[in-house]
Amino acid sequence: MSNIAGKAYAMNVITPIPWYKVWLNRLIFWAALKIPNVLNGLLTLSLIHYARWVIIPRDKFPRLDPSQPKEDLNYSYMLFFSNFNGSWDQYVDSFTFAIPSGLDLFWKMNVKYPKSVPLTPFHNYIQHNQIDTAHYYNAYPMAASNDVKSAKNVKKALIDFNAASSNKSPDEFLEDYNKLLNQLQNDFGEMRPTPIVSLAAQAVKERVMEEQRQSH
Amino acid sequence: MTQNLDLTDIQGNIVKAYGSSGFFKARYLFLRVDDGDKGRDFVGAITSKVTSANEKLKGDDALTVTTNMAFTYAGLQALELPTASLVGFPSDFVMGMSKRKDILGDDGPSDPKYWDKIWQEKVHIWISINGKTSDVVEERYQWILQQIKATGGVTLLRGHCGEDGNGNAVDDLPYQDASVLYEKDGVTPTAKEHFGYTDGIGDPVFDGQTNNAARVIGRGKLTRSGDWVPLATGEFILGHVDEAMEYPQTAPRPDLLSNNGTYMVYRKLHENVGTFNKFLDEQSKDYPGGKELLAAKFSGRWRDNGAPLVHTPDNESKAEWDKKFAAADDATQKRMLTDFTYNEDISGAKCPFSAHTRRINPRGSLEYGVKDAFHTPGALVDRRRILRRGLPYGKVKDETSDKGNHGIIFMALNADIKRQFEFVQQQWINYANDFKQGNDKEVLLGNHSSKDPGKVVLQVEPGSGKPPHFVNNIPRLVETRGGDYFFIPSIGALKLIAGGLVDPT
Ligand code: HEM
Numbered sequence: 001m002s003n004i005a006g007k008a009y010a011m012n013v014i015t016p017i018p019w020y021k022v023w024l025n026r027l028i029f030w031a032a033l034k035i036p037n038v039l040n041g042l043l044t045l046s047l048i049h050y051a052r053w054v055i056i057p058r059d060k061f062p063r064l065d066p067s068q069p070k071e072d073l074n075y076s077y078m079l080f081f082s083n084f085n086g087s088w089d090q091y092v093d094s095f096t097f098a099i100p101s102g103l104d105l106f107w108k109m110n111v112k113y114p115k116s117v118p119l120t121p122f123h124n125y126i127q128h129n130q131i132d133t134a135h136y137y138n139a140y141p142m143a144a145s146n147d148v149k150s151a152k153n154v155k156k157a158l159i160d161f162n163a164a165s166s167n168k169s170p171d172e173f174l175e176d177y178n179k180l181l182n183q184l185q186n187d188f189g190e191m192r193p194t195p196i197v198s199l200a201a202q203a204v205k206e207r208v209m210e211e212q213r214q215s216h
Numbered sequence: 217m218t219q220n221l222d223l224t225d226i227q228g229n230i231v232k233a234y235g236s237s238g239f240f241k242a243r244y245l246f247l248r249v250d251d252g253d254k255g256r257d258f259v260g261a262i263t264s265k266v267t268s269a270n271e272k273l274k275g276d277d278a279l280t281v282t283t284n285m286a287f288t289y290a291g292l293q294a295l296e297l298p299t300a301s302l303v304g305f306p307s308d309f310v311m312g313m314s315k316r317k318d319i320l321g322d323d324g325p326s327d328p329k330y331w332d333k334i335w336q337e338k339v340h341i342w343i344s345i346n347g348k349t350s351d352v353v354e355e356r357y358q359w360i361l362q363q364i365k366a367t368g369g370v371t372l373l374r375g376h377c378g379e380d381g382n383g384n385a386v387d388d389l390p391y392q393d394a395s396v397l398y399e400k401d402g403v404t405p406t407a408k409e410h411f412g413y414t415d416g417i418g419d420p421v422f423d424g425q426t427n428n429a430a431r432v433i434g435r436g437k438l439t440r441s442g443d444w445v446p447l448a449t450g451e452f453i454l455g456h457v458d459e460a461m462e463y464p465q466t467a468p469r470p471d472l473l474s475n476n477g478t479y480m481v482y483r484k485l486h487e488n489v490g491t492f493n494k495f496l497d498e499q500s501k502d503y504p505g506g507k508e509l510l511a512a513k514f515s516g517r518w519r520d521n522g523a524p525l526v527h528t529p530d531n532e533s534k535a536e537w538d539k540k541f542a543a544a545d546d547a548t549q550k551r552m553l554t555d556f557t558y559n560e561d562i563s564g565a566k567c568p569f570s571a572h573t574r575r576i577n578p579r580g581s582l583e584y585g586v587k588d589a590f591h592t593p594g595a596l597v598d599r600r601r602i603l604r605r606g607l608p609y610g611k612v613k614d615e616t617s618d619k620g621n622h623g624i625i626f627m628a629l630n631a632d633i634k635r636q637f638e639f640v641q642q643q644w645i646n647y648a649n650d651f652k653q654g655n656d657k658e659v660l661l662g663n664h665s666s667k668d669p670g671k672v673v674l675q676v677e678p679g680s681g682k683p684p685h686f687v688n689n690i691p692r693l694v695e696t697r698g699g700d701y702f703f704i705p706s707i708g709a710l711k712l713i714a715g716g717l718v719d720p721t
Contacts, residue, residue, distance in 0.1 A: 007649075037588070044589040046652060085649050090639065096460070097595040118462035144649045181683035186564070188673050188684075189654020195647045196318040 003133045004201045006141020007194040008049055008083045009091065012131040016075035019058050021109040025078065026055060028105055041099035047091065049083040049145040053106055078110055085144045087197035092123055142191045150187035157184055219424030219449050219456070223270035225476045225706045229284045230453060230629055231269035231425055233605050234346040235396060236416060238274065239282065240405050241353045242394040242607050244482070244625065245360065246334060247341040247370045249294035253716075254369020255340075256295055259285070260714030261363040262343060265356075268707055281347040281356045285710065286480055286702035288312060291340030295713055297473075300720040304468030305703070308634040309479060313700045319638055321646040321663040326696035332484065333387055334375030335698045341370065342482065342702050357391070377697070378610065378621050385621070392484065394607040394625045407522075409608050410487045410622050411660070411693075413515050414522035417553050418577060420601040422447045424456075430547060434554030437598045438580035440588070451631055452603055453478050459598050464631040469720040473713075476706035481602075481628040481637045483699035484609070488618040491691050499687055505530060510687075513674050514659040516573030524573075526556045529566035557581060559593070564675035569651040570687075575644045575658045577601065582650060596650070602636050603629040623697070633701055657690075664690045 003010050017025060032038045042051060056062075058073040084091045096103065096116045103116040114121035140148070157180055165176040196202045223231065234242070249255035267282035287295070289310045292302060308316060314328035314335065322328060328335060343360060347353035364370055376389040396405045409415045421435045423446040436444040437459075450458030454467040455475030467474035500507035512518040512525050518534060521541065528534040541552055558574055558581035561567055567574050574581075580593035590596070610622030630636035643650060645658045656672045657664060664670045674685040705713060712718050 040586055040589045041591075044583055044586045047649060086643065089635070090643070093599060093635065094596055097592075097599060098590040100591050117460060119460035120462055120465055144654075146649055146652050147654055150652070150654070175681070178683040179681045182676060182678065182681055185673055185675050185678070185684040186569075186652055188686075189648060189652065189656050190670065192655040195321065195642050197642070199316075199318060202318060 002136065002201050002204050003088070004198060005136040005138035007085050007144045008136075008138055008141075009086065009088060010133045010136050011080070011082045011084070011088070011091075012133065013080040013126055013129050014131060015078050015080070015107065015113070015125075015129045016111040017055070017078050017109050018111065019076045022055055022057060022076050025106075025109045028109075029053060029055075032102075032105070038102070041102055045094060045098055046146050047085040047094060047144070049085065051082040051084075052080070054079045054081070075111065078107070085194075090197065092126065093119070096122055142193055147189065147191050150189060151191075153187045154184055221269070221424040221449070221453075222476060224268050225708050226269040226453065227284050227704055227707065228267035228269045228271055228273075228282055229344065229346075229605055230478055230603070230704065232273060233416065233419065233603075234273065234282055235607055238348050239346040240396040241347045241350050242625075243345045243353050243357055244392040244394065245341075245343040245345070245357075245390070246337075246339045246373045247343070247364075248338045248373055249291060249340045249370050251369035252294060252296040254367050256714050256716050257367040258363060258370045259295065259341070259710060261367055262360065263707065263710040263714055265359070266707055266710060280349070281345060281352040283356060283360075284344045284346075284704070286342045286704040287713075288339055288342075288700055288702055290338060292703065292713075294338075294340050296716065297713070297718050298720055301468050301470070301473055301718055304474075304720075306466045306632070306634065308638060309466075309701045309703065313481070313483070316638065320641050320696075322696045323663055324665060325692060326663060331696070331698040332375055332377045334373050335700070337373045337375060339373065339700055342480075342700075392609065392625060394609040397608050409624055410489050410610075410612050411492050412511070412519045414517065414519065416604075417517070417522050418573065419604055420447055420452070422452050423449045425449075430551065433551060434556060434579075437594045437601075438557060438592070440592055447598060447601060451599065451601060451636070452629060454631055458631060466632045470718070473705065473709050473718050473720075475709075477709055478629050478631055478704050479633050480605075480702040480704050481626070481630075481633060481699070482702060483626040483628075484623065484697040485626050486621070486623040486695045486697045488691070488693050488695065489612050489615060489622065490617040490619075492693050493615055495691055495693070503685060509534075513568055513571060516567050516571035522553055524553065524556045525567040525571065526558060526561050527552075529561075557593075559583075559585070563678045565677045568672065568674045569648065569653050570656060570659050570672035570674070572658055572660045575648075575651065576640055578644075578651075584652075600636055600640055600644075601630070602640065605629060623694070626699075629704070659687065659690055659693070661694050662690065664692045666691065 056077045056079060058076045061071050096119055100116040107113045114125050116122045161180045165173055262285055265283045266285055272278040289305060317328055345353050345356045364372055372390050374388045374390045376392045377387045378389045378393060380386045397408045398405055407414050407416050419435060421432045432444045432446055434444060436446045439445055448459045449456035450464050454464050454477050455471060458464050496507060496511055500510045503510045508519060509531060516525050517523060518528060523534060523537050528537045541549055544552060557579040558567060562585040578597050580597060582596040583589040583593055605627040606625045609625050612622050613620055628637045645661045646663055648654060648656045657670050659672055662670060669689045669691060671686055671688045671690060674687060676682045676684050
């Protein structure tokens with residue numbers, strides 16, 4: 001098992017929330033999506049591939065099959081699901097320092113939430129409630145979300161450029177080409193394997209690869 | 217200044233860079249402890265001369281030579297610290313630098329197997345001597361040799377590469393020499409390093425370090441109102457509150473062992489001067505701004521006087537800046553060198569995202585101009601700062617060759633090696649997602665590979681229609697030749713260690 005696949009780390013955190021406070025949390029989620037700028041910080045954190053908060057009411061816990069007995073739960077739960085770049089420590093550091101009040105807002109109804117600053121109690125809270133990833137598939141292990149965004153920019157700009165400029169005279173073509181490079185100047189980063197952020201994760205990966213080599 | 221630090225307890229190298237107080241010569245010694253009892257006696261003997269942050273470094277009756285001491289994890293084991301204390305050290309420090317090579321990108325020619333021989337030894341103790349002249353350094357060195365003889369129980373380790381008295385290359389020196397570089401006259405000290413850059417300008421300022429408000433500008437942390445304030449002391453010294461509003465979590469027990477101490481990263485970085493000069497010449501042939509501007513684009517500052525690129529993005533603005541700089545008084549000059557942020561240059565058109573100083577201290581610019589995105593502009597930067605305490609070593613004899621022993625003895629001090637130094641080295645030097653540049657490595661320090669050399673983009677004014685400049689085929693310009701992680705205890709803690717009195721119960 002590993003929570004890391006390629007450049008992504010998968011985090012699943014599930015925290016109890018008193019069922020009678022769920023509506024308040026829903027209100028907060030709704031407001032965060034409606035009010036401009038509330039999510040600016042989160043969106044600016046370019047290490048984050050994806051983040052989602054979902055509330056699971058205490059009588060709506062998923063069952064694999066109708067024959068699976070329903071659970072009798074005291075609490076509703078908030079599922080936080082995120083994929084990000086780098087290691088857990090790096091992410092939690094950046095997350096808390098960039099958007100402490102946002103985190104507090106989303107989690108504050110949750111049982112025993114300590115606030116995001118100081119860091120260690122928050123760190124411990126997340127770790128205590130984290131569910132490790134048993135299976136994790138990453139189709140583009142060398143891509144961080146910035147790489148995907150850049151690739152999309154380059155693709156679109158190239159297609160447009162081809163349509164607009166392919167029949168122009170050499171001088172005009174060059175001018176357009178330079179403009180294209182200018183427009184894309186922050187989308188040319190190389191895409192290569194991730195730097196090794198965890199020696200433990202790296203050791204696991206190497207052992208798995210060694211086993212695969214031997215079984216071939 | 218809101219903090220009153222116990223300067224008599226804190227080792228002097230933490231609070232000040234000796235180099236900027238006229239201590240132009242240094243020697244670094246590494247020892248192995250062979251016997252716990254005698255080793256502790258030796259630590260006690262050296263402690264009597266360990267320089268505190270309270271000593272006077274400048275002016276009349278100032279010191280002319282300093283001594284400081286630190287330990288690896290193996291060293292603390294050899295000195296028989298109790299296990300209950302040892303388990304409190306962070307895993308990065310416990311492992312030491314060579315085992316962290318995959319994190320640090322020490323591959324290819326930087327691999328620990330090519331390091332100076334001394335790093336194959338059991339390095340336990342680091343002792344530094346900084347002096348105003350070579351003579352006082354030698355004198356202090358002789359004094360240390362006497363202590364080794366007197367107490368026994370420790371061995372001074374040989375195995376540094378360098379030159380013997382006759383200028384011949386040797387690989388078994390008993391110490392590492394370091395020195396500022398001099399003008400051609402051989403007597404006027406400079407702030408240069410071997411690639412020709414002016415160094416030693418930017419260094420963080422933390423609470424309690426200075427009460428000179430002018431020194432905080434461009435060196436502390438950037439606030440939302442655009443002011444600079446000192447960083448929390450706990451970013452650099454254990455036992456003080458850090459930027460996360462808590463005491464550093466890297467401190468072992470008891471408090472008396474960790475308070476007022478910190479961690480040091482020691483790295484011997486060889487500079488491939490021949491390759492650098494050749495690369496710069498070749499690349500600047502088709503660079504419109506010329507060689508010196510290109511060199512500045514690699515570092516973020518101009519080589520001759522350290523002018524920040526953000527305020528001098530081309531030759532014209534540089535000429536004007538130079539005129540003002542020449543006419544300015546000392547205080548104004550300092551301010552001109554440090555008072556800037558990269559928020560003045562969000563696109564990177566002036567100082568590219570690959571520049572050394574921008575990578576290593578983005579100065580509150582990681583919000584990319586999004587208004588009030590983060591809690592503070594420096595949210596992603598303030599916990600990644602390091603104090604630099606190094607000096608150049610060696611001489612370049614042939615500007616066209618990489619051979620020889622010359623580079624920088626890089627020493628970084630921080631409360632959390634993993635969060636501060638290692639993060640910067642890994643995420644910002646050898647990777648660039650935080651700068652939206654994919655895997656493009658920093659030009660000067662990146663661990664570029666000869667088989668698969670890297671490139672960077674030098675941004676230009678967006679919307680100008682001009683193409684950015686691509687710097688291709690970047691070779692490995694800097695190679696690691698050794699190093700380790702050390703714990704610098706307070707002077708009080710040194711006495712406890714020496715007395716065998718550390719008790720975490
Ligand atoms: C041979 C290797 C190196 C060379 C030639 C070099 C050169 C320079 C130069 C020319 C400057 C600008 C002057 C100044 O602001 O003081 C600088 C600044 C700096 N360097 Fe290095 N450096 C080297 C290694 C490192 C390493 C390994 C690190 C850390 C991982 C580092 C961290 C810094 C920091 C923190 C600054 C100040 C940036 C600021 O606050 O604006 N340097 N370096």
